[in-house]
Amino acid sequence: MGRDFPRAYGLSSNFDLPVLDITPIGRLLGSSLAATKLSSVALSRSLVRKESPFPLSVRAIVSSPMRKSWIFFPLIVSLFLSAAAQQDEFIYTGFSAAADSGVNGGGRNISLIKTAEIQDGGILRLTNETTRLIGRAFYPEALRFRNATDGSAFSFSTAFAFAIVPEYPKLGGHGFAFTIAPSKELPGALPSQYLGLMNSSDIGNATNHVFAVEFDTVQDFEFLDINDNHVGIDINNMASNRSAAVAYFGSDGAKNDLNLKGGHTVQAWVDYDGAAKVVNVTVSPFSSKPDTPLISFPVDLSPILQDEMFVGFSASTGLLASSHYLFGWSFKMNGVARSLDLSSLPSLPEPSKKNVPLIVAAPVTAFVVLVAAIAAAAYLFYKIKNADVIEQWELTCGPHRFSYEELKRATKGFRDRELLGFGGFGKVYKGTLPGSRVEVAVKRVSHESRQGIREILRGVASALLYLHEEWEHVVIHRDVKASNVLLDAELNGRLGDFGLAKLYDHGANPSTTRVVGTLGYLAPELTRTGKATTSSDVFAFGAMVLEVVCGRRPIEPKAVPEELVLVDWVWERWTAGQWADVVDPRLGGEYDLEEAAVALKVGVWCSHPSAAARPGMREVARYLDGGDAAEVPPMPGPAEYSAAAKSSVGFDDFVHSYPSSSFEKVSACSAAVVEEAAGPAYSSLSRFSQVSL
Secondary structure (H helix, E strand, O other): OHHHHHHHOOOOOOOOOOOEOOHHHHHHHOHHHOOOOEOHHHHHHHHHOOOOOOOHHHHHHHHOOOHHHHHHHHHHHHHHHHHHOOOOEEEEOOOHHHHHOOOOOOOOOOEEEEOOEEEOOOEEEEEOOOOOOEEEEEOOOOEEOEOOOOOOEOOEEEEEEEEEEEOEOOEOOOEEEEEEEOOOOOOOOOOHHHOOOOOOOOOOOHHHOOEEEEEEOOOOHHHOOOOOOEEEEEEOOOOOOEEEEOEEEOOOOOEEEOOHHHOOOEEEEEEEEOOOOEEEEEEEOOOOOOOOOOEEEEOOOOOOOOOEEEEEEEEEOOOOOEEEEEEEEEEEEOOOOOOOOHHHOOOOOOOOOOOOOHHHHHHHHHHHHHHHHHHHHHHHHHHHHOOOOOOHHHHHHOOOOOOHHHHHHHOOOOOHHHEEEEOOOEEEEEEEOOOOOOEEEEEEEOOOOOOOHHHHHHHHHHHHHHHHHHOOOEEEOOOOOHHHEEEOOOOOEEEOOOOOOEEEOOOOOOOEOOOOOOOOOOOOOHHHHOEOOHHHHHHHHHHHHHHHHHOOOOEOOOOOHHHOEHHHHHHHHHHOOOHHHHOOHHHOOOOOHHHHHHHHHHHHHHOOOOHHHOOOHHHHHHHHHHOOHHHOOOOOOHHHHHHHHHHOOOOHHHHHOOOOOOOOOOOHHHHHHHHHHHOHHHHOOOOOOOOOO
8 A cells, every 4th residue: 555545545645643652552462562653743744755654663563573463454544544534624615515515504514503594606694684693604523623642722724705794884783703612503692792602691601612713893892892893812702812903914014904894805814823822813805815913812722622623603793783794714724724815706796786777767667656646645535534523522521633724713813913911932812713613822832932842851850850869769760761751731841651660768779680771761881780870860861852952863773873873973063063963953943052052961961971970860950940051061071071981881882782681660569659759740651661672
């Protein structure tokens, strides 16, 4: 067999093998074989030189006087082959072959788990545009990562080409990670900031035996991420041991930034040197590998890796989604993985830019017009069918809704001769209802009135002041929002829905609870401490004030990225001196500038990221009562505000990485106690509880 030995057994001439000790076999053959060993190093070197694959010691066995021991030679060879049989190198230049083998969901060529799929053209898509999901792709067979003799980790190298396409161009949907794990399933792993690798209970456990290199597009303050475009080395934890902003080094040594959210193909290399005990991570938008790695992290992976591990990728999405694509992948144990030629790999299809031919556009346009006409007719029919009908009993026993035209006719066009006087919200006119001849008083709200929104907000503020300070117990509402504010017959604001309220004694330390409430009104510290306090109610009140002034929700998914989070947008405009830009455009500029400024100041102040910097409801009520903008303390500067935001869990956490939460409702008895404490003004409003995410 001699020189043809490797070829005869399907082995390459450059593989690395563990040391094979045949001393026990030598003892079986006799004392002359007791010290005989077959070294994989000597064997692999002989294969490279195309010499006889056996060291002199083994050839001596065959030529020794004990020639009858040649019958044990096949046993030695079989032991050698079993040690060398492990597949230690593979490459995917596209994944069409895996798809053709029918292995979706797990098969011989690649294992696809959860949402991972192979698309036309050989593109492997780990996640799609669905929120809160996980997708994984693993090499189907476990690989040996440690030397069986001394337990040291083998060197390994991998290269892969990928692209991340977020649902919104500037907002990532988390990321993916090259992963070495003891299992392909990773039971209990969560999506969002956990990338499908771990969950909140097993983070940092040495028993995880997980090594990962993450490519993340969301800044998770929980894990101390440096930014929303970084690469990190994670060992048994989602808090990276070493991380860096994504960049690559050119041939001239210059560092060039790289955006993971750009939707462009990027190649990454992960290399572990078992002798030097260092992990190098390199990225580049080109086929050639830069000489300088982005991250070089000294670490011994021997205690992290087990003897046999699975290698692959895990990706996840959160409240926002991203599609994570793989175009090619190469891996090699005890050697250097082959770089991928990006030009030969599949790529994302370019969006079509062709105009629709006129022959197609004409019937489509006609169809749209027809559908619009039918919809308009149906809407008019519905309005006519469901129009209010004034019954006789309504005129004598209860209120009725009137259109503006009816009231205008009743007051003869709001003529001055019909004027009765002035009210808090505007002028009051005498009117006579057409048909019934019933005389009524009609109040016409004036745009110049200084009463209105401020009074409604003042009513809510007084309610929170009573709950926080003036009753015998402290009541934390935990769900202050615009939809929980109703108006009474006098148009006074009333706070309702006490389904999530908590009751404490004055001076007591609130206990840790599960995070409940409505997204956009939750104070940043809630995810860190789990404690609902009066300050968290103040934050929600501030978000509601900004919602009223700006005429939009605290989180608007359909807004441009810069305006997605209301608090951040208002703060940015305020510091730029352009706060008038955030006022509800539907007012058409007809509002009191001073009142709007006071309301915005109070809203931003109450929404401060630091709980200690927020005012109490007594201060808020005093400012709303006074109506003098000079009484409101000056706002913190940009540096102070940014420092406070970084010291807390940022508001972006609720947009990008807010985990799944369990929501609880207080008992009917607790709700009854709150109703009794809050008085009749609130009891009629606390029948239902609504929590939305």
